[in-house]
Amino acid sequence: MRGLAEKVAIVAGAAPGNIGGATTLRLAQEGMKVTAADLNEAAAQAVADQIRSAEGVAASRGFDIFSEDSYKELIDFSMKEFGGLDALLNVAASFRESLRQGYVRHLAPLDVWKDTIDVTLTGYMYGIRHALRWMMGRGSGSIVNTMSSIIWMGEAQRVSYQSAKNGLVGLTRHTAALGGKRGVRCNLVAPGVTLTEAVLRNLSEEYLKKILDTVRSPRLGTPEDTAAMVAFLFSDDSAYVNGQTILVDGGANLD
Numbered sequence: 001m002r003g004l005a006e007k008v009a010i011v012a013g014a015a016p017g018n019i020g021g022a023t024t025l026r027l028a029q030e031g032m033k034v035t036a037a038d039l040n041e042a043a044a045q046a047v048a049d050q051i052r053s054a055e056g057v058a059a060s061r062g063f064d065i066f067s068e069d070s071y072k073e074l075i076d077f078s079m080k081e082f083g084g085l086d087a088l089l090n091v092a093a094s095f096r097e098s099l100r101q102g103y104v105r106h107l108a109p110l111d112v113w114k115d116t117i118d119v120t121l122t123g124y125m126y127g128i129r130h131a132l133r134w135m136m137g138r139g140s141g142s143i144v145n146t147m148s149s150i151i152w153m154g155e156a157q158r159v160s161y162q163s164a165k166n167g168l169v170g171l172t173r174h175t176a177a178l179g180g181k182r183g184v185r186c187n188l189v190a191p192g193v194t195l196t197e198a199v200l201r202n203l204s205e206e207y208l209k210k211i212l213d214t215v216r217s218p219r220l221g222t223p224e225d226t227a228a229m230v231a232f233l234f235s236d237d238s239a240y241v242n243g244q245t246i247l248v249d250g251g252a253n254l255d
Contacts, residue, residue, distance in 0.1 A: 003236030005031030008082040010074065012065065012127055013092030015043035016050075017197030019146065020091040022223030023230045024048075028056035030231055032087070035078040037061045039092070057082075065092045065123030072130045079134070087234040088131045090124040091146040093161075108160045116160035121167045128175055128186070136182040142234045143179075143186040145172050146226075149249040151190070169245065176243030185242040187233050192249025194221045216251030 009027050014020035014036035021043075024036045028051040036051075038044040041062025051058035059081045063074040079085050108116075124145055135141025147165040155162070168188060175186035193199065193211050212220055226248050232238050233246070247253055 001030055001231055001235035001237050004231065004234060006033065007031075007086035007234075008033045008035075008078065008084050009087035009089065009234065010035045010037060010078050010085065010127075010131075011089045011091065012037050012063070012071070012074070013090070013146075014038050014047050015040060016046050017223070018091075019191065019194060019196065019223045019226045020089070021047045023089055023091070023227040024058070025051060026224065026227035026231050027087075027234070028054070028058055030235075032234075033057040033082045035059045035061055035074070035081065037063045037074050039064060065126070066118055068126040068129075071123070071126040075127070075130045075134070084138070085131060085134055086141055088127055088141075088143045089146070089230055090127055090144070092123060093120050093146075108158075113160045117164050117167075120161070120164035121171065124168060125171060128171070132175060132179055132184060135184040136179055139183040141179070141184040142238075143175060143184070144230050144233050145186070145188050147188050147190045147245070149190045149192045149247050149253050152247075152253040172245070173243050180242050185233075185238075187238075187241060187243065188245040189226055189229050189233070190245055190247045190249065191226045192221055192247070192252045194223060194226065196223055214252055215249070216254070219250070221248060221250055 009032050011020050011024045014024045015038045024034050024047050027034050036044040036047040036058060044060040048058040048060035061074050061077050064070040128143060145168050147168045151162060151165050172186050172188045229248050
C-alpha cells in the first residue's frame with residue numbers, strides 16, 4: 001500500500017493470535033517501523049521478535065492502558081526509538097464482562113462497568129490525547145480505533161462493552177473533526193466475529209457454525225482481515241477517509 005514504508009506505528013494491544021498481533025505483523029510487512037505494546041510485555045516481545053526474525057523493524061513495550069502516564073511513556077518510547085509517530089491503533093479491550101456469569105443482564109456489576117469503560121474508552125482517549133498533539137504539530141497522521149459490529153445488532157448481555165464501544169463513535173468523530181484540517185485522520189474499524197486464538201479456544205465448533213449462518217460470507221473473519229483494513233487506513237490510499245466506521249464483518253450487518 002502506498003506511503004507506509006519507513007513510517008512509524010504503535011499497536012496498543014498487540015499479542016500473538018489476536019487482531020493487534022496480526023496487524024503489527026501486517027504493518028511490518030508493509031515496511032513500517034512498529035512498536036508492539038501490550039499489558040503482557042512478553043506477548044508484545046513475541047510479536048516484535050517474529051517481525052525482527054523476518055528482517056522487519058520492531059520494538060516492544062509493556063504498558064497499562066488504565067494509566068495515562070503509562071500510555072504517554074509508550075508514545076515517548078516509540079518516538080525516541082524511531083524518531084516520530086505516524087499511526088496509532090487502539091485495539092486493547094477488557095473481557096471481564098464476558099467472563100463474569102450470573103449477574104442481571106442489564107445491570108453489570110459496577111467494578112466490571114468501570115473496568116470496561118476505563119480500558120475500552122478512557123484508555124483509548126489517553127493514547128489519542130498524546131498522539132494527536134504530535135501528529136497535528138507535524139501536519140499528518142492516522143489513528144484507528146477498534147470497536148465491534150455487534151453494536152449494530154444489539155444484545156442482551158455485556159452492557160458495559162456495548163456502551164464503551166458506542167462511546168468510541170463520538171471519540172473518533174471528535175478526533176477526526178479536530179485533526180482533519182491539520183492533516184490527521186481518525187477512523188473506526190468494527191470487526192465481526194473474528195477467529196482469534198481466544199475465540200477458537202473458548203467457543204465450540206457448533207456455536208461458530210451457528211454464527212456463520214448469520215454471515216453473508218462463506219467463512220468467518222480472521223485477525224488478518226482486520227489487519228488489512230487497518231493497513232489501508234494508515235496508508236496514503238485512504239487519504240480522503242476520515243471519521244468513518246468501517247465494518248469488517250463479512251456482511252453480517254448491511255444497514
